[in-house]
């Protein structure tokens with residue numbers, strides 16, 4: 161049982177690393193204006209138009 165926990169932890173660590181890598185190519189968007197743009201910085205920032213917090217969009 162302990163061994164399976166270690167494997168799950170390792171898988172989680174690898175997926176987290178992949179998320180960091182894909183974030184560079186991800187899109188962020190405004191949920192209010194429904195606009196999207198490339199994420200060019202570590203922080204998502206706020207929408208220029210309405211001031212809502214931008215959210216990271218899943219890649220499709």
Ligand SMILES: [Zn+2]
Nearest residue numbers: 190193207210
């Ligand atoms: Zn907006």
